[in-house]
Amino acid sequence: MTATVAVTTDRSQLAGLLHDALEALERGDEAGWRRQVDALAAARARTLVDGLGRLARDLAQALDTLPAAPAQGGLDDACARLDHVVTMTEQATHRTLDLIEDSRAHVAQLRAGTLDAAQTATIDALRENLREMALAQSHQDLGGQIIRRVAGIVRGVHEGFGALGLPPADGEQDRLRAVGPAVAGLDTGTVGQDDADDLLSRLGL
């Protein structure tokens, strides 16, 4: 409904401008018809500029610009967050691989003992499972590559808006909006479990 009204207004405004331009042209009013045509062009461009402005603001919000961040904070913040995800999964994957390697050593030790056929089969199955578990950790590499690519896209879009002179406007910060895990050095004002417990007990819980 709102869109229909906007289109109707847009159309009648355009018709008015066209009429005025035509009349000025017929009168031989050079400056007059040029002014009307310029107004016409500006009216058409405004929709596009408004749309881009909205996109730029949406992007800024999506990037979760921090309260005290400098002008380019949104971009740095978003890319730092993505880098953090790669680091976090890398650490978790190394931890898993540590445990897998340790388990393999245990299995090798068991295998060195005297075993019947059934026990040998069980140990072989365990070895096979451990190998598959290690291989499944390749998600860290694959996911990491995708994340780095997304970071490149974010950077490109942000730079594109910058080139159009559309720096993301400072949106209102909604302190209650869910933002996922806190990233050290990026997120301010987050607390640990102990602090949370203290706070809750002070609130009578």
Add this chain to the structure above:
Amino acid sequence: MNKNIRILVVDDFSTMRRIVKNLLSDLGFNNTVEAEDGNSAMAVLRQDAVDLVITDWNMPGMTGIELLRAIRADPKFRALPVMMVTAEAKREQIIEAAQSGVNGYIIKPFTAQTLSEKLGKIFERLGGAA
């Protein structure tokens, strides 16, 4: 098959280097060396005798395909077998790798069996020269 051959594993993700090394170890190949991109791989090749290169494609610095071309352009390494283990899976990319002289191409994610088979094929073609 000589299990003592020296294998250079090139990947910018330390986790993937470790996974490949684990699988190689399972297959009996324990003589491995690592590099995190094409440039450091070339540095290793120049100072160390390497019998096989297993490389990723998508790496910052020098990519895997650039490494492959650099290896083939150097008379010293022209015959060195190179296997790509990569998530790059476009037809054009595989064709480019083949035309640049790759000896094997494994698409991530891969299975232990695939790695074993492709390695076997490389050694087979080398006719036990390794």
